[in-house]
Amino acid sequence: MKGRTKLTGLVIFRGDPGYEAARKNWDPHTDRFPKVFVFAQRTQDVSNAIKWARENKVPIRPRSGRHSLEVNLSQVNGGLVIDTTKLNQIKLNKKAGTVVVGTGNRVGRIANTLAKQGFIAPFGDSPTVGIGGITPGGGIGPLQRSIGLISDNLLALEMVDAKGKVIRANSKCNSDLLWATRGGGGGNFGVYTKYKFKVHPAPAKATVYRITWPWAQFEEVLKAWQRWAPFVNNKLGSELSIGPKKGGNVSMEGLFLGSKTEALRLLKPVTSVGTPTSSIIRLLPYTEAVKFLLPPDPILTQRESNQFSSGFGRKPFTNKAIKAMRQFLENVEGQFAGFFFLNWGGAVSRKSPRSTAFYWRDAQFYVEWNSSWLKPSAAPRNIAIVRQTRRKLQPYIVGSYINVPDQGIKNSGPVYYGANFPRLRRVKAKYDPKNIFNNPQSIPPANHKR
Structure with a gap:
C-alpha cells in the first residue's frame, strides 16, 4: 500500500488468520468484507489507522461492541475497521465519584465492576453492547429515570479526529464536541478512545x-x-x-x-x-x-x-x-x-x-x-x-433513536436529532469538515451537500 503511515496494533487483513472471526457481528445481516481490521491497543494505533486510511483512500468505520443494528455502520466492504475492544481500562476515582473507561469496554463489564465497588454505572438491556457506541447515541436503560441517560453522565472524552490528531473535550475545552457526543451518535465526529463518567453511589x-x-x-x-x-x-x-x-x-x-x-x-x-x-x-x-x-x-x-x-x-x-x-x-x-x-x-x-x-x-x-x-x-x-x-x-410517535437505526427513514437527521440537527451539522463541520467519518445516515457537515 502507498502512503507514509504504517498500521500499528493488532492488524488483520482480508485473507489473514482471524479475519473471519473479526468480521462476525452480533447481527449476521450487518457482516461485511472489510479490507483490514485494526484492533487498537493504544490511542496512537487509532491515529495511525486514520492516517493510513486517508493516504490509501479507504473508508473508515469505528467499532466497539459489534452490536450495530444496521448495515454499513461498523463495517463496510473494502474499508478499514478500527476496533477499540482492546482499549478496556476502567479507572474508578471513588473520591471524585468519576470513572475513566476505554471505549472498548462492554457495558456489562463496567456495570459489574463498579457495582462491586459500591457504584451505579448505567446500562441498557444487553451486557455485550460496547460503551463506545452506546454513549454518543444517548444510552437508554432501566436506570435512566434515576440517573439520566448514559450520555448525561459523560463528563469528558478523548477522540481521534479525521487528521489523526488526539482531541480532548470537557465542559471547558472543546465543549461543543462534548455537547455533540451526548446524543449525536457514534461514527460522526471521530473515533472515541476514552470516556470519563460521573458515577453514583449504589444502594446496598x-x-x-x-x-x-x-x-x-x-x-x-x-x-x-x-x-x-x-x-x-x-x-x-x-x-x-x-x-x-x-x-x-x-x-x-x-x-x-x-x-x-x-x-x-x-x-x-x-x-x-x-x-x-x-x-x-x-x-x-x-x-x-x-x-x-x-x-x-x-x-x-x-x-x-x-x-x-x-x-x-x-x-x-x-x-x-x-x-x-x-x-x-x-x-x-x-x-x-x-x-x-x-x-x-x-x-x-x-x-x-x-x-x-x-x-x-x-x-x-x-x-x-x-x-x-x-x-x-x-x-x-x-x-x-x-x-x-x-x-x-x-x-x-415522534423521532427515532439513533442507537436503534432504521435506514428506511428518509432525511433522517431531524428524525434522530430533532431541532438539534443544525447545530450538530456545525459541530461536524468544525471537527470533520471533509466528511471523512460518514455512513448511510451520518451527519453531513454544515455547508455540505446532504
Whole structure:
C-alpha cells in the first residue's frame, strides 16, 4: 500500500488468520468484507489507522461492541475497521465519584465492576453492547429515570479526529464536541478512545422483577403499563416486551432502587391486570441485581438477523396504533421479534432538549420493534414489514433513536436529532469538515451537500 503511515496494533487483513472471526457481528445481516481490521491497543494505533486510511483512500468505520443494528455502520466492504475492544481500562476515582473507561469496554463489564465497588454505572438491556457506541447515541436503560441517560453522565472524552490528531473535550475545552457526543451518535465526529463518567453511589440492595402474561393479554397489559409507567416513582425503571403471536408472550422487567414492599405496591397497577403466568420480585444485593438484569450473553453472533425501528410516544397508544402493532405481531415469526417499551421521565426529562444533543426528552415512553429471520431470502419481507409498521405508527410517535437505526427513514437527521440537527451539522463541520467519518445516515457537515 502507498502512503507514509504504517498500521500499528493488532492488524488483520482480508485473507489473514482471524479475519473471519473479526468480521462476525452480533447481527449476521450487518457482516461485511472489510479490507483490514485494526484492533487498537493504544490511542496512537487509532491515529495511525486514520492516517493510513486517508493516504490509501479507504473508508473508515469505528467499532466497539459489534452490536450495530444496521448495515454499513461498523463495517463496510473494502474499508478499514478500527476496533477499540482492546482499549478496556476502567479507572474508578471513588473520591471524585468519576470513572475513566476505554471505549472498548462492554457495558456489562463496567456495570459489574463498579457495582462491586459500591457504584451505579448505567446500562441498557444487553451486557455485550460496547460503551463506545452506546454513549454518543444517548444510552437508554432501566436506570435512566434515576440517573439520566448514559450520555448525561459523560463528563469528558478523548477522540481521534479525521487528521489523526488526539482531541480532548470537557465542559471547558472543546465543549461543543462534548455537547455533540451526548446524543449525536457514534461514527460522526471521530473515533472515541476514552470516556470519563460521573458515577453514583449504589444502594446496598435493589428490587428486581420479571412478570409474564399470555400473549393474548398484550392489549390490556400494554394499556395499563402506558397509563402507569411514565408516572410511577422515578427510582423504578420498567421494560415491557411483547413477542410475536406465534410462540411469544408478554413480559415486564426492571428494577426499583428501594424495598420489595414498596416495589410490590408500586407495581400493583400492572401486576393486577390479566392473569400473570409467572412472577419474580426479589430484593437482591445491588451486585446481584445487575447480574439479574444483565445475564451473561456469551454468544456474540446470534443466528437470527434483525430489522429494527424505533420512536418515542408522547401519549398512550390509541386503539388504532394497537391494531397496527397486532398486525405486525401476527405476521412476524422470529423468536426475537416483537415490541419493546421503556418508561421515560424522571432524570431524562429534567434536562432540556437543547442542553445536550439528545433531543427527545419530553416523551412518556420509548418504543422499538423488530422482525427477525434465519434465511437470507427472508430478509426483504422482514425489512418491509418493519418499515410498513413505522408508516402506520407515524401519527403516534415522534423521532427515532439513533442507537436503534432504521435506514428506511428518509432525511433522517431531524428524525434522530430533532431541532438539534443544525447545530450538530456545525459541530461536524468544525471537527470533520471533509466528511471523512460518514455512513448511510451520518451527519453531513454544515455547508455540505446532504
